[in-house]
Structure formats: structure tokens, C-alpha cells
Amino acid sequence: MSACYPLSSCIEWQFTESGDLAARLRSAKAAGLDLAEFHLWRDKPVDALAQALEETGMRLTSLCVDPRRSIVDPAEREDMVQAVRETIAxxxxxxxxxxxxxxxxxxxxxxxxxxxxxxxxxxRAAADVAEEAGVMLLLEPLNTRLFSAMYLVSTSLGLDLVEAVGSPNLRLLYDVWHSACMGEDMAQVLAGRIHLVAHVQVADMDDRHEPGTGTLDWAKVCQTLEDLNYAGAIGLEYFPSLPMDQSLALTRQKLGC
Known part of the structure; x- marks a missing residue:
């Protein structure tokens, strides 16, 4: 295992002892990280986050389109595309x-x-908006353990959708934990299509804590990403079960970063 991927802290769940999200960004930087991500933005201090990013030199890898709207219900399509526009702005x-x-x-x-x-x-409609703005959209398959009625719970189906849309501004977010919950074989579902994956997130099975606290073989996960020539960052989308310095040390050990 020789590849060392940039790590992106999910400050939604991590560095919480530091206070608000802007303070968590600063703590993540102090811990040696240059990347961060979080979920919805409408309840977040966007101006304060912008200031913290400028001060620290941190970069956000991702956040969620807010509000969440269905891509499969035609009655919500216009609202979904509008949510993309508003989130970009x-x-x-x-x-x-x-x-x-x-x-x-x-x-x-x-x-x-x-x-x-x-x-x-x-x-496709959302990708047109993203292309015009120069923004990447990440389609994320989830799992039936958390969302029994969710449409997209398959990595293969997600990749099929990305291929069918055919936009350079739409790629897949591959979440190792969601995929493991669905019993997928990582190497098999990503084979030949890693170029369609722009971000990877990790957490251990079964309880979504840091790598090294569960049953996943992290040497194999990292080797698979390296063998497939994945070239992006790894998002640490897990709930820390240890103090954050120890959690991050264990994660770095398991991911070789």
C-alpha cells in the first residue's frame, strides 16, 4: 500500500469539541488536514466558514444540495434543479x-x-446548471439499512446514471460504508469505471466509526483504490468513537496517510 490520499474531515461530525463549524475548520487545520466537508448548508454560518477557509487555506471538498429533492419524482424536478442553483449561488x-x-x-x-x-x-438538467457555473455534482448511492425506500442504493446503478447523463460535471461519490452495508464487492462494482468517481468517503463497519474500529480490511480498500488508479481525496465521514486526535491517528494508520 503506497498511495497516500488527501484526507477530508467531515466537520459535521468531527472536531465537535471545538464549537461551531468555523472553529472546527481551524481545528482540522491545526490537526494537519487541508480539506473538509459537511452536509446541508442552510443552517450553517456560511460567511464565518468563508472567513475561516480564507484564514486557514483549507478547502471544502463537498457539501449537500439543500434542500434535498427527488431526482425520480417528476413533480419535484423543477424544485431539485432550483435547489442546485440556489446552493451554487x-x-x-x-x-x-x-x-x-x-x-x-x-x-x-x-x-x-x-x-x-x-x-x-x-x-441532466442539474448538470447543465453545474456546467455553466463550473461546479461538480456528486451523485451519492446510500443504503437500505438507513433508508429502506431510497431509490439509489447501488453503486452500479449510480455509475449507470452518471454514464447515461454524460456530463463532465456529474460524477459519483463512492461511500465505502454505504457500499459495505449493501454487501457490494468494491473492486467488482468499480472495475473499469473509477474515472466516473470523483470522491470517496470512508467509515468502518458496522457502526460507522473511524477505520480500525470495525470489520473492514482497510489495507484491501486502499489497495483496491490504488489498483484502480483513484486519484481523488478520501472523506472521513464517520462518527469518532475516540478523542479526535486519537481517532485521526488511527485513521491515518489504517489508510496509510
Missing amino acids: ATEKLGKPALIVASGFRVEGMSEEEHFANAVAAL
Whole structure:
């Protein structure tokens, strides 16, 4: 295992002892990290975060399109695309981070073909907005353990959607924990399509804590990413079970970074 990937702290869940998100950014920088990410933005101090980013030189890798809207329900398509527009406008001062899109829930009575076609149409419209703004969208498959009715819970399906849309501004967010929850074989589902993946997130099984606290083979995970020539960052989207300095030390040990 020779690759060392840049690490991005999920300050939504990490460095919480420091206070608000701006303070957590500063703590992440003090811990030797240059990247961070969080979830929804409307309840966050965007101006204070922008100031902290400027002061520290930190960069945001991603945040979520807010509000979340369905990509498979045609009744929500216009709202979904508008949410992308508003998120781009509101977070431009944060350095134009990548924006995470989840699928929303299945629509009762809708066929698989209709779900797929509606998702492609919504994502294509959103990708057009993202292309114009110079922003990357990240489509994220989740899992049925957390969301039993979620449409997109398959890495392969997510990659199929990205391919079908065909935009350079739409890529997949591959979350090792979500994928493991679904029993996927990482090497198999990503084989030949790692170029469609722009961000990877990690947490250990079963309880979504830091790498090294569960059952996943992190040497194998990292070797798989290296073998596939993944060239992005790794998002630490886990709940720390240890004090943050110890949690980060264990994570770095397990990821070789």
C-alpha cells in the first residue's frame, strides 16, 4: 500500500469539541488536514466558514444540495434543479465545492425504467446548471439499512446514471460504508469505471466509526483504490468513537496517510 490520499474531515461530525463549524475548520487545520466537508448548508454560518477557509487555506471538498429533492419524482424536478442553483449561488464564497445529490425515495407504482429515465432527466438538467457555473455534482448511492425506500442504493446503478447523463460535471461519490452495508464487492462494482468517481468517503463497519474500529480490511480498500488508479481525496465521514486526535491517528494508520 503506497498511495497516500488527501484526507477530508467531515466537520459535521468531527472536531465537535471545538464549537461551531468555523472553529472546527481551524481545528482540522491545526490537526494537519487541508480539506473538509459537511452536509446541508442552510443552517450553517456560511460567511464565518468563508472567513475561516480564507484564514486557514483549507478547502471544502463537498457539501449537500439543500434542500434535498427527488431526482425520480417528476413533480419535484423543477424544485431539485432550483435547489442546485440556489446552493451554487449561496456557496460560491466557499470556493465552489462539489455538491452532493441523493436520489430521493422510490415512487409507488413507477417502473424501474421510469425511475431511471426520470433520474437521468433530472440529473441532466442539474448538470447543465453545474456546467455553466463550473461546479461538480456528486451523485451519492446510500443504503437500505438507513433508508429502506431510497431509490439509489447501488453503486452500479449510480455509475449507470452518471454514464447515461454524460456530463463532465456529474460524477459519483463512492461511500465505502454505504457500499459495505449493501454487501457490494468494491473492486467488482468499480472495475473499469473509477474515472466516473470523483470522491470517496470512508467509515468502518458496522457502526460507522473511524477505520480500525470495525470489520473492514482497510489495507484491501486502499489497495483496491490504488489498483484502480483513484486519484481523488478520501472523506472521513464517520462518527469518532475516540478523542479526535486519537481517532485521526488511527485513521491515518489504517489508510496509510
